[in-house]
Amino acid sequence: MSAARSAMASKTPPSERLAEWLGHQRWFATKTRQIESVTIMDVLPLASAAIAIAGVGLAGGAVDRYVVALGRGARAAAVEITDGFDDPLFCRALLDVIGDGQRVDGESGALEGVRTAAFPTSLAPGLAARRIGGEQSNTSVVFGDVAIMKTFRRLADGINPEAEMTRFLTEHARFAHAPRLFGQLEYRRRDGSTATLAVVQELVPGARDGWEWLLDELRAGRAALEAIGRLGEVTGRLHQALAGGADHPDFAPEPITDADLTAWDAAVRDQVERAHTALGDSRGGLRVPGLIAALAGLRGVQKIRHHGDLHFGQTLRRADGDWMIIDFEGEPLRPLAERRRKHTPLRDVAGIVRSLAYAAASAQPAGGEAWLDRWQRDAVDAFLGGYRAVTIGARFTPANETAFRRALAVFEIEKAAYEIVYEANNRPDWIAIPRRGLVSAVERLGLRWSGAA
Numbered sequence: 170m171s172a173a174r175s176a177m178a179s180k181t182p183p184s185e186r187l188a189e190w191l192g193h194q195r196w197f198a199t200k201t202r203q204i205e206s207v208t209i210m211d212v213l214p215l216a217s218a219a220i221a222i223a224g225v226g227l228a229g230g231a232v233d234r235y236v237v238a239l240g241r242g243a244r245a246a247a248v249e250i251t252d253g254f255d256d257p258l259f260c261r262a263l264l265d266v267i268g269d270g271q272r273v274d275g276e277s278g279a280l281e282g283v284r285t286a287a288f289p290t291s292l293a294p295g296l297a298a299r300r301i302g303g304e305q306s307n308t309s310v311v312f313g314d315v316a317i318m319k320t321f322r323r324l325a326d327g328i329n330p331e332a333e334m335t336r337f338l339t340e341h342a343r344f345a346h347a348p349r350l351f352g353q354l355e356y357r358r359r360d361g362s363t364a365t366l367a368v369v370q371e372l373v374p375g376a377r378d379g380w381e382w383l384l385d386e387l388r389a390g391r392a393a394l395e396a397i398g399r400l401g402e403v404t405g406r407l408h409q410a411l412a413g414g415a416d417h418p419d420f421a422p423e424p425i426t427d428a429d430l431t432a433w434d435a436a437v438r439d440q441v442e443r444a445h446t447a448l449g450d451s452r453g454g455l456r457v458p459g460l461i462a463a464l465a466g467l468r469g470v471q472k473i474r475h476h477g478d479l480h481f482g483q484t485l486r487r488a489d490g491d492w493m494i495i496d497f498e499g500e501p502l503r504p505l506a507e508r509r510r511k512h513t514p515l516r517d518v519a520g521i522v523r524s525l526a527y528a529a530a531s532a533q534p535a536g537g538e539a540w541l542d543r544w545q546r547d548a549v550d551a552f553l554g555g556y557r558a559v560t561i562g563a564r565f566t567p568a569n570e571t572a573f574r575r576a577l578a579v580f581e582i583e584k585a586a587y588e589i590v591y592e593a594n595n596r597p598d599w600i601a602i603p604r605r606g607l608v609s610a611v612e613r614l615g616l617r618w619s620g621a622a
Contacts, residue, residue: 182239182250184208190250191225191235196306196322198501203228210234211358213275216262218253220273220280220366222324222356234324236366254320257298260310264318267352267369268292277359280366284352287339287371289315306501314374316351320367321498324356325505329365333509334411334474334497337420342410346403347494348373373493379484380528387532392544394551396492397525400484401555403492404521405563408514412473412565422471422565423511429472433512434460437583444586444607447593448600463579463614466572471565472511477503479517480524500587514565515573518556519580522549523588523606530602574613581610 182190184207191197192204206226213220221237238253253259266273267282268289296313308320321329335350354367379400386393414420437460476483477499485493499508529545557573560566567573588603 186250187223187237188225191223191237194322196308197235198306198323199227199233202231211275211277213273213278213280215266215273215280216259217256218259220253220275222275222278234364236320236322236324238320254300254308254310260298260300260318261296261312263320263354263367264292264298264312264316264369267318267354267367279357281355281357282352283355285336285339285350287349288351288369292316307498311372313372315372316369317348317372318367318369320354321365323501324364324366326362326364327505327509328363329368329498329505330477330508331496331498332365332368333419334476335368335370337414337417337474338410338497341417341420342413344407344410346406346492347497373485373487375488376485376493378482379486379492380481380524382486383481383528384532387528387541387544390540392547394547396486396490397548398551398555400492400521401552401557402559403494404479404517404552405556405559407494408473408475408517408560408565409563411475411514412471412563414474419509420474422473425467425470425472425513427468430461430464430468433464433579437579437586440583440586440590441607444589444603447590448604460579460614463575466567466569467513467515467576470513470567472513473565474509474511475514476517476520477508479520481521481528482524502587502591513576513580515577516580516584518553519577519584521552522577522581523584523603525549525552526606527602578610578613582607585610 188204188207191207204225205228206224208224208226209221210224211222213222218238218240221239223235223237225233225235227233238259240251240253240256240259265271266280267284270282270284272282273280292312292315296315299311301309301311301317307322310318310320312318319331321331332350332353335347336353338344338347339349348371351369351371353365353369356364356366383393386396411420412422415422476494476497478496478501479494483494483496485495487493525545525548528548529541532541557566557570562568567576585603585607589600589607592599592603
């Protein structure tokens with residue numbers, strides 16, 4: 170399909186009103202910086218709405234691009250802005266663009282649907298479309314009990330890891346613990362640049378959010394250690410699948426070099442400096458000379474593609490009691506190229522360890538604080554035990570347990586520092602949780618953080 174170009178740019182809301190609306194959207198990423206301008210860069214009409222690519226100028230000179238779905242009424246200057254993703258007709262039309270491999274032309278680019286072999290052979294025309302609430306950086310719409318479409322509101326040139334990783338896991342690895350990719354929607358500008366705008370994936374019916382499930386278990390006084398150990402096994406299997414792309418350049422494992430260790434040391438230090446800034450700490454940075462030594466056990470081990478933002482909120486507890494891992498786009502605050510780099514998968518392991526700390530801080534079980542402290546230690550041991558059991562002999566983790574634990578602590582530091590920055594921008598009352606984790610990981614390495622006092 171090719172939709173005719175339109176002079177709709179002149180019918181978009183005034184930039185001042187659009188800027189005010191954007192600033193109040195949960196998926197708008199930079200709420201701490203003032204919006205100085207909004208420019209409509211392209212408009213792509215579809216069914217009852219239109220996809221607008223909005224260039225948002227921020228204080229300091231940066232310009233971010235956002236995907237805005239303007240409902241029909243929203244395009245008139247005098248009425249309230251409405252989000253097209255609240256309209257089932259628009260959502261179904263977007264799904265059909267992907268399923269049918271359609272093309273929708275705009276004023277300076279086009280939307281193109283790209284399906285995989287896993288796309289359902291037929292989808293009922295009247296399939297109910299329902300937008301999911303609660304998401305932060307994306308917008309998701311569920312179609313019956315068949316598919317879920319995720320739209321990336323902040324647009325970045327290049328393939329999004331969500332599309333790339335799930336396509337690999339679907340078509341190459343045939344990994345059973347991640348939803349299959351049905352297809353993706355790409356925005357192609359006439360200058361040749363391409364960005365992933367949305368993905369459609371298999372819906373796992375009857376599955377529960379893993380984070381909510383874990384909190385319910387803890388509040389009921391159930392330790393769930395067997396299930397946590399099983400998640401460790403599934404995480405190990407994921408890393409085995411991602412390490413199995415020797416014939417695929419973007420997924421082929423590579424040996425970790427001294428240059429990698431130096432770069433990772435610098436990256437962790439930089440992240441902690443950002444945490445210092447977020448905490449308003451003027452006493453200096455991470456004064457620990459030994460991070461390279463703690464990472465030394467990774468030298469010669471493989472670096473591979475990995476999830477990049479793994480925590481319990483990125484898991485589903487299936488109706489049969491097993492686990493699914495979801496949301497492979499990586500940490501949304503990091504640049505796309507960085508999220509696609511090969512790294513040690515211990516970063517994913519550190520993500521779950523940090524998530525267990527958040528669970529311990531968030532739940533209020535009958536056993537109280539002493540029970541939670543003991544549970545957190547046991548839960549970490551259960552997860553790591555499951556992970557190590559299925560990755561024995563794997564070339565992407567150190568065989569030596571001490572080397573494994575020391576390298577893991579470095580990436581717990583990195584993750585906790587990232588969490589501090591996130592909480593400072595979004596939930597300041599939660600900062601104490603990652604701060605404790607940062608100090609604890611530093612102390613386990615026998616080091617001292619200058620901000621610990």
